[in-house]
Amino acid sequence: MASSTLLPLILVFLHGLRGGNGCFTTIFSFGDSIADTGNLLISEHGNIQSARPPYGQTFFHRPTGRYSDGRLIIDFIAEALGFPFMRPFQEGPGDGGFRRGVNFAVAGATALDVHFFRERGMDVLWTNISLQIQFGWFKELLPSLCSTDSDCRNLLATSLFLAGEIGGNDYVIAFGRGKSLSEIKSYVPIVNHAIGVLINDLIELGAKTLLVPGNFPIGCIPVFLTLFEHSEDHDLSTGCIKWLNDFAQYQNKHLQLELDRLRALHPLATIIYADYYNPIMNIISNHNNNSNGKVTLDACCGGGGPYNFGNPVHCGDDRASVCDDPSLYISWDGVHLTEAAYRFIAEGLLEGPYADPPIKELCSPIRLIRDDQAHKVDDA
Known part of the structure; x- marks a missing residue:
């Protein structure tokens, strides 16, 4: 394992003024565990995996x-734009209200309603x-944020x-139930139509700026590497399973076609x-092609x-172990990523090249300050 950290961790993108940069007034977030800041924790009364240490150890220390x-x-992204961390919808508005933003993302959430899976013989027990349910929460909340x-x-x-990341759990359910690749x-x-419906509905209500993530290279993630451990289609240069990454690229290509369709319908948005996908593949490729080792x-x-x-x-769990330095890892718990990996992706969305246009072109200036000047833990 390389001795240097996986990613450059000294700087974080933050605007100089904590109150915001005059570009966006509010942030709204939809999705699953990639974006959930506490909705599942609250709805399950703390009886979930991420309610226990060592989750949160690197930054929040809890x-x-x-x-x-x-x-x-x-x-x-919230830090970079001068916003406080996103309040989960299930937490309620608190004293400050939801005017600065609200997060509807819930760990385990799917793009499709649960009856889609049940009609195809797949029980979904965790969510x-x-x-559409998250969009319903948004519509329920909206009258409290604006009067006319x-x-x-x-x-x-x-x-x-x-608007996402979302859809990953839809595929996890199907792969885990042994559905064929052609069916999936x-x-x-x-x-992608379900994602498109959300985007279209938001734009028709007045939304103008929407960030829509694609899927990760799932062939490089431990949950899939374990599920398909005996696959003969491993990429020797990366260790990832090629056909799973091909599927992720297939999903991402079709999502981009859906976004092109929506852009034609809504040219002012x-x-x-x-x-x-590419940030994670670039981390793996860059490390595997230099002296730091794989x-x-x-x-x-x-x-x-x-x-x-x-296993x-x-x-x-009490018997689980944790690595000494999470910044040397892409995967945190086998399903989700480390803060270091998420930071690298966020940097590419803010500065480019992993968003077109990058957020900085919509909200300039965004400047770099040291991580020790970032939000305090009690802002979470």
Whole structure:
């Protein structure tokens, strides 16, 4: 394992004024565990994996319901734009209200409603939260944020919407139930249509700027590496499973076609595709092609076994172990990423090249300051 850190961790993108940069007034977030800042924790009364140490150890120094050792992509974006960390919808508005933003993302959420899976013989036991349910929460909340149609349209026009990442769980369910690749590929346009419906509905209400992430290279993630451990299609240069990464690229290509369709329908809206695939592949390729040696695909936190994942002991269990330095790892718990990996993706969304246009072109200036000048832990 390389002795240097996986990513440059000294700087974080932050605007100089904590109150915001005059570009976006509010941030709204939809999605699953990649963006959940505490909704599942609250709804399950703390009886979840991410409610236990070592979750949150790197930045918050306590579990917050985030499925990582620290901050998520949404956290870095909020910091960069001068916003406080996103309040989970289930927490309620608190004293400050939701005017600065609200996070509807829930760990385990799917793009499609649960009946889609049940009709195809797949029981979904851990969630009934889909994108449409999250959109329903948004519509329920909106009258408390603006009093007239004109006021609401102005609020939404000056807000940043993060529509995902979502859809990954839809595929996890299908792969885990042994569905064939050809059948799962047939779900792709249905999943992307559900994402498109959310985007279209938000734009029709007045949204102007939307960031829509694609899928990760799932062939490099321990949950899939373990599930398909005996696959003969491993890439010797990366250790990833090629056909799974091909599927992720297939999903991302079709999502981008859906976004092109929506751009044609709504030429006044800015719909940004957020590339979550290439940042991770670039980390792996850059490390594997230099003197630092190959980056591990193992989970930092887990219970042993192949890729430190896949046996009954999981991160957050008493018998689980955690690596000494999560910044040397891409995967945190075998399913989700480390703060270091999320930071690298967020940097590419803010500065480019993993968003077109990058967020800095919409909200300039964004400047670099040291991480020790970032939000304090009690802001979470």
